[in-house]
Amino acid sequence: MKAAIVVFPGSNRDGDVARALRASGAAVETVWHAEAALPDGTDLAVLPGGFSYGDYLRCGAIAARAPAMDAVRRHAARGGLVLGICNGFQILCESGLLPGILMRNANLRFICHRQKVRVERADTAFTRGYADGQAIDICVAHGEGNYTTDPTTLARLEGDGRVAFRYCDADGAVTTDANRNGSMNAIAGIYSENRNVLGLMPHPENFVDPLVGGTDGRAMFDGLAQAA
């Protein structure tokens, strides 16, 4: 597994996701956003969390137009894996690789806490290390994570099984209280049509080491490392 992490001005979680991928056995390279191509043999392109371009205009809007994103689009079109975490999810939505948009949290607050999310399906390259319906322990940290789209797209995402994760309580129940940012259908992450592109707001890279209090993120990177 060869991963390429695309770094934008204002990305700040690239080091953490690199560490998580390496811990799972992946080879990792970083790619500056101005590059027009990904390294040869890239299996997985990663858009890390952070505040690309200071969240100017709209979160992820300017990063989505970077030269490296054309390379990521070509990679995705070839069936290559793409993972966008937090700001990376926002960039995927702005770039058109995933539908919808992440709006300001419904309570207008930056939320930063431990959160359970339910794994909606465990048969993808990203979730093979989990069980269907498993409530995993993860962290969220964002001001704009309120997933919003038009009713037709929402129905299509649901109908095609493209919801990856939903905010839930400790028992895996999807409740209004657990959905702290107000996302439609409590959506925490979605897939592209072929499920080779995943965008999610929570940070699996936070929880890969028992030293920091959780390891539920590890299975995603272990699964990805085995993907190629």
Added chain:
Amino acid sequence: MRARIIVTLKNGVLDPQGKAIGGALASLGLDGVDGVRQGKVFDVDLATSDEGEARAVLGIACEKLLANTVIENYRIELEAGAAGGDASDAEMPAEGHP
């Protein structure tokens, strides 16, 4: 030529910021404000003085970057003549500002 681009949320898109601003206006004791929607304004200076050319450039700018057409509408207003601005549009003084 100068243009103003106004980006607004589409009807039906929830606007928590506008709602909070509306609540703040109500807390000021202002009556008669039924709702607030927050948007964005871009003032753009263009090299061209041709209206058709300006609209073509700005249309691309809006579609590709300035507006997210999933949730936003945009409107382009061209200012005829030189970009002057009125007194309220005066620049901030370079000196003497705290």
